[in-house]
Amino acid sequence: MKKVKVGIVGLGRLGMRxxxxxxFQIPNAALVAACSVRPEEAAFVKDNWGVPSVYTDFDQFLTNMEMxxxxxxxxxxxxxxQIGKAMARGLHVFSEKPLGVDVPQCKQAEQAVEAHPELVFQLGFMRRFDPSYAAAKQMIREGKIGKPFLVKCTSLDPDSRIDSFLPFAPTSGGIFRDLTVHDIxxxxxxxxxxxxxxxxxxxxYKYQELADCGDVDNAVALMEFKNGTVALFDSGRIAPHGSHVETEIQGTEGILRIAVVPEKNRVLIYDHTGAVQQCTEDFLERWREAFLNEMIxxxxxxxxxxxxEVTVYDGTKCTEATYAATEALRAGKTVELK
Known part of the structure; x- marks a missing residue:
């Protein structure tokens, strides 16, 4: 079997996943290079996994001709x-979300992709690759619920992870760009x-320090789409029970609901507190299959x-929507996208 030789840049929690x-999980892939600004992360994959080439500088990383x-x-x-530099070097690119932190950056990425139609580009909107969401999309295509007209999305990060988020809050882009973008x-x-x-x-409502960087810990957004359909988004960072992502799709002939309870497994615990269903603790646990499926x-x-199917233009459209949502939140008005 011919293997695709891949390099990775970024070895934080998601990068390591x-x-x-x-x-270890994709037979037709070979991880031949890794890059991290933290030397200890690069050393770990070299010493423990046998990744042959590691770097702490992205430009040096791109000189690896094996990738x-x-x-x-x-x-x-x-x-x-990095998308532009990698594609100019002739490399296929998978990029995590967001595509860019502003629309001009996204347009820059679009130009890089358009300049290299021979190369593959994929953006990391992994929820499309979750088995439940993929099944829901197929049911919609088959007309199981008629014409969908309303999507309601809840995305709640666990309060237990807030300390790890707060240092990055000033550069996160705000709750809509950082969290709601997947729902959009x-x-x-x-x-x-x-x-x-x-x-x-x-x-x-709980972490007033987020206001210092123009962010909030909970927000809702109502979006009207060009075809007349509607979506409602509920996003928050203080869920007491764990990572909670729930979606409802209403159609003219039926309703689909996904992950109403963010169950960790199918075990129900009966003890002095009652009947308890354990919940997923963080996004890496909840989207384990989706992260693998999108990389496959x-x-x-x-x-x-x-x-x-996921394109560079999906990234731009979602970034535009998150900017408009942030403007609507701060200005207290309805914002219309051009």
Missing amino acids: HANNLM EAVVIVSPSGQHCE DLARWLLESDVKKITAAGGC EFINCVSEGRKP
Whole structure:
């Protein structure tokens, strides 16, 4: 079996998950290089996994002529520049979300992808690759619920992880860009339309320090799409029970609900507190299959010479929507997208 030779940049929590999948879970992939600004992370994959080439500088990383593809899991503000450099070097690219931290950056990435139609580019909207969401999309295609007209999304990060988030809050881009962006992509995908206008509200109900960087700990947004459909987004950072992502799709002939209870497994515990269902603790646990499935798709697209469904333009559209939602939240008005 011919293996796609891949390098990865960024070895934080998510980067290590992708690296692990490439190294141990995908038979037609070979992790041949890794790059991290933290020397100890690069040393770990070299010493423990046998990754042959490691770097602490991205430009030096790109001089590795063995790589055919690169997986970008670096800080958000570096994505677009690295996408451009990697594609100019002739590498297929998988980039984590967000595509860019602003729309001009996204346009820069679009130009890089358009300049290299021979290369594969895939953006990391992994929820499309979760088995439950993929099944829901197929049911919609088959007309099981008639015409979908309303999507309701809840995305709640666990309060137990807030201490690890707060240092990055000033550069996260705000709750809509950092958290809701996945739900916006889901709504666009499920409703098959782009956002027309947005109304939003929210506040700092527990962590007032987020206000210092123009962010909130909980927010809601109502979005109307160009085809007349609607989506409602509920996003928060203080869930007491764990990582909670729930979606409802209403159609003219039926309703689909996904992950109403964010169950960790099928075990129900009966004790002095009552009947208890354990919940997923963080996003890595909840989206384990999705992260693997999206990387399998990327590697297969490279091997088979085809393009993935998730495109660079999906990234731009979602970034535009998150900017509009942030403006609507701060200004207390409805914002219409051009």
